[in-house]
Amino acid sequence: MRARRLAGALALGTLASACQLEQRPPATPADLVLRDGAVWTATASRPWAEALAIREGRIIYVGDAAGAQRFVGRATKVLELGGRMVLPGFQDTHAHPLSGGLELGECNLYEARTPAEIEGAIRACVAARPDEPWIRGNGWQLPVFPDANPGKALLDRIVSDRPAFFYAADGHSAWVNSKALELAGITRETPNPAGGRIERDPRSGEPSGTLREEAIGLVSSRLPPYTPEERTGAVRRALGEANRLGITSITDADVDPEYLAAYQEVDRRNELTARVFAALRVPEALPTAEMLSRLKAAREGVRGSNRLRAATAKIYTDGVIESRTAALLAPYLGRGGDTGPLVFEPAALEERVVALDKAGFQLHLHAIGDRAIRVSLDALARAREVNGSRDARPVLAHIELFDPADLARFRGLGAIASFQPFWAQADEYITDLTEPALGPARSRWLYPIGSMLASGAMVAGGSDWTVSTLNPLEAIQVAILRRAPEAGPGPAWLPEERADLPRMLQAYTINGAYAHQAERETGSLEAGKLADLIVLDHNLFDVPAEAIHRTRVLLTLLEGKPVWRDSTFAVELR
Numbered sequence: 001m002r003a004r005r006l007a008g009a010l011a012l013g014t015l016a017s018a019c020q021l022e023q024r025p026p027a028t029p030a031d032l033v034l035r036d037g038a039v040w041t042a043t044a045s046r047p048w049a050e051a052l053a054i055r056e057g058r059i060i061y062v063g064d065a066a067g068a069q070r071f072v073g074r075a076t077k078v079l080e081l082g083g084r085m086v087l088p089g090f091q092d093t094h095a096h097p098l099s100g101g102l103e104l105g106e107c108n109l110y111e112a113r114t115p116a117e118i119e120g121a122i123r124a125c126v127a128a129r130p131d132e133p134w135i136r137g138n139g140w141q142l143p144v145f146p147d148a149n150p151g152k153a154l155l156d157r158i159v160s161d162r163p164a165f166f167y168a169a170d171g172h173s174a175w176v177n178s179k180a181l182e183l184a185g186i187t188r189e190t191p192n193p194a195g196g197r198i199e200r201d202p203r204s205g206e207p208s209g210t211l212r213e214e215a216i217g218l219v220s221s222r223l224p225p226y227t228p229e230e231r232t233g234a235v236r237r238a239l240g241e242a243n244r245l246g247i248t249s250i251t252d253a254d255v256d257p258e259y260l261a262a263y264q265e266v267d268r269r270n271e272l273t274a275r276v277f278a279a280l281r282v283p284e285a286l287p288t289a290e291m292l293s294r295l296k297a298a299r300e301g302v303r304g305s306n307r308l309r310a311a312t313a314k315i316y317t318d319g320v321i322e323s324r325t326a327a328l329l330a331p332y333l334g335r336g337g338d339t340g341p342l343v344f345e346p347a348a349l350e351e352r353v354v355a356l357d358k359a360g361f362q363l364h365l366h367a368i369g370d371r372a373i374r375v376s377l378d379a380l381a382r383a384r385e386v387n388g389s390r391d392a393r394p395v396l397a398h399i400e401l402f403d404p405a406d407l408a409r410f411r412g413l414g415a416i417a418s419f420q421p422f423w424a425q426a427d428e429y430i431t432d433l434t435e436p437a438l439g440p441a442r443s444r445w446l447y448p449i450g451s452m453l454a455s456g457a458m459v460a461g462g463s464d465w466t467v468s469t470l471n472p473l474e475a476i477q478v479a480i481l482r483r484a485p486e487a488g489p490g491p492a493w494l495p496e497e498r499a500d501l502p503r504m505l506q507a508y509t510i511n512g513a514y515a516h517q518a519e520r521e522t523g524s525l526e527a528g529k530l531a532d533l534i535v536l537d538h539n540l541f542d543v544p545a546e547a548i549h550r551t552r553v554l555l556t557l558l559e560g561k562p563v564w565r566d567s568t569f570a571v572e573l574r
Helices: 002-009 065-071 097-103 115-128 152-158 178-184 214-220 228-244 257-268 288-300 346-358 370-387 404-413 428-438 449-454 472-481 501-507 510-515 545-550
Strands: 032-035 038-040 051-055 058-063 077-080 085-088 090-095 135-140 164-168 173-176 196-200 207-213 247-255 275-281 308-316 362-367 395-398 416-419 458-461 533-536 553-558 561-565
Touching: 032 065, 051 065, 058 065, 090 395, 090 416, 090 458, 090 510, 097 135, 097 228, 097 247, 097 257, 115 135, 115 152, 152 164, 152 173, 152 178, 152 207, 164 178, 164 214, 173 178, 173 214, 178 207, 178 214, 196 214, 207 214, 228 247, 228 257, 228 553, 228 561, 247 257, 247 308, 247 362, 247 510, 247 553, 257 275, 257 308, 275 288, 288 308, 288 346, 308 346, 346 362, 346 370, 362 370, 370 395, 370 404, 404 449, 416 449, 416 510, 449 458, 458 472, 458 501, 458 510, 472 501, 472 545, 501 510
Parallel strands: 032 077, 038 085, 090 247, 135 164, 247 275, 275 308, 308 362, 362 395, 395 416, 416 458
Antiparallel strands: 032 051, 051 058, 085 533, 164 173, 173 207, 196 207, 533 553, 553 561
16 A cells, blocks of 8 residues: 555654564464554564564564464464554553543533533532532633633532532633632632632632632642542543553653552552553652652652553643743733743752752653743753763653744753644634734744654653543644644644654654653564554554544553453454
């Protein structure tokens, strides 16, 4: 096929292994052979194959169908693929699976697109929970309300007998009713906490009911805590959803001690159905020495696990553009000289980054505004200067707005660009909240995935689920077309920043494994690696780009064992 030959001719990056994909047959046959498929290996030496064989959780052969026959014994299961596509399991380098699993059991506002729809969803939620002391939920979309500020009046009308609390879809704002404000003691006299903002009525100064960033904690600290059972149940639900979408490795990008304990408990029961890379949240209020001691203890507590790792430290450097809490180099339009706050002043950020790097932690930094990106890169450069160069693999996530001068710094510092490609489309967040805050010249440098790829930097993919879809195929399509998945053919938003299919697949497989410091074991289909792989119903190189999001994951294997199988996938194992 022309598309496959073209894809095979493309260079897949510097990470591809030079190892041979075949090896001599072992003394005993394979446990499972997959054959007659379009096997995309994510390697440069042999991008395509027809078959592979698995034994004891590892790949022992990748090559043509004739060669695979040597591994078929009496007890070997054989899966005839009928031309279906096989590729490495997807790797999501920035998500929030445990909190997403909890949200699946709460009031869900993600699909509500008007105030009326939000009101209806909350009323249904209130009616279904007559005895719960709080009404809590997630997912209200910022563009639904003027200035992304829903206000307490609407929420008071729906629920007035008990406190109500709803996280915004982006997790950087919260909406509360008067009961919740009263319980938290928030009045017109309450000052904004450091790093946060209480939105207020411009005339009276009264709290409006919308809280930004660190101000959220004034109310969220009063919420009833989740039980250990609720948290472990959330892990299972979230990983089950990830497996359904072909994800076999995932970063939880904000892990506190209670979350880590939940992952450890599920791991202890041998019930983790994906590899979890826990990015331990750096407590913002703690002195550096105490922070470092806590994170080291957490890291030591999970050493030796095959599916859970906690060697990464997560630092927030700013907020988000939509609520004007991202840190910019130049002011937001229409807000005087406001450039948005940094979570840490540059010197304080450098102190933490240098200390964590010296202690051997991988850094994972939330950076959205161009100033936040710059100070993050400056801190990483300082760590290299102080501690010396090492295989540190720092990750910068979201990286929405760039000063173009900072693009080349990623490759120079060995920093990994973890984009959330699904956001690279002209949705309401862009057209109604972001571009008006920046103007056209700066908006040109929103989500510059194409430019980052052209720079030679390492690009990995992430979802930020539940902020947006967990489905890598939807995100890959948006990166290629710069349009919403269901939009169909039409002009791309910032077409010069479009990506291509091979490199986006690479971002979600071998590059993701590199970001997870696990490329020797996962991320490509090679003899000796763990058999983390998926089967799709169509070859992505043979379908129009507009149809990528409609492709289904039929089978997900983790170490050669099924963790997801589509009910329509009726192919027999023989």
